[in-house]
Amino acid sequence: MAAPADEKESAESLLAEVQKKITDAFDIFDHDSNKTVDVREVGTIIRSLGCCPTEGELHDLLADMEEEEPTGYIRFDQFMPTMRDVLMDRKFKPAPEDQILKAFEVLDSEKKGHLAVEEITKYMTEEGEPFTQEELEEMLSAAVDPDKGFILYKDYASMMAVDET
Template structure:
């Protein structure tokens, strides 16, 4: 059995590891290297950390970390504690692979085992919470089989799923 001191050290080590992940993800989108990120990258930044909040949840997070006078930028010193807390609480986790496959099966009403680029674009931009053009392009670049021009969703679902660590 671990001692209280070992448990505390393990917890501190885990928090430090999470903070490094958050810092690394932030730095990717900090194009000016000035510890700020354009709010337009807010979704990409969180998804790179394995968080998949809805657009409404993103707005709520942004409201908590944005400056009093909105500047269009998120400052690192506000982002780090908020994202560390979200990761510690394991909030906004992506769907597991089996749920993603079920969703794709619903979209593939003919049972072909794939979706066309046009079908996926229609579903992702016209149904539910629509993807932005940038999100759609990012998804298609990762999902479309370049030889067939289709999305073999069984393969793509495994790429989208994030394993619990």
């Protein structure tokens, strides 16, 4: 069993590591180096930190970070505490590979092992929380096997999974 001092040191080390990750990710998008980022880029920053919130959850996070009178920018001192809590509580974790694979298998009613571009386009734009055209194009560029012209979802599921380190 670790001594209480070791546990405290370990927790402080983890917190410092999380805060550095957040700062580094934020700084990439702080183009003017003024400790602010465009509100439209916050979702990308959050996802780069390994979090996968829905659009509704992202909207809630933004509401926590925004000024009373929205400016179109998020300040670092508003971003840090919210994201520190999110990362320390391990919120919005990505789905594991087996869960992603099961979701694709549900869509593949014929059990072919692949999905046509038309099928996935329909599911991604008409069901659940619809993808934007840009999100769809980004997904298809990564998911579609260039030789076969369809999505070999077992390969794509492993590509989508995020390793917990």
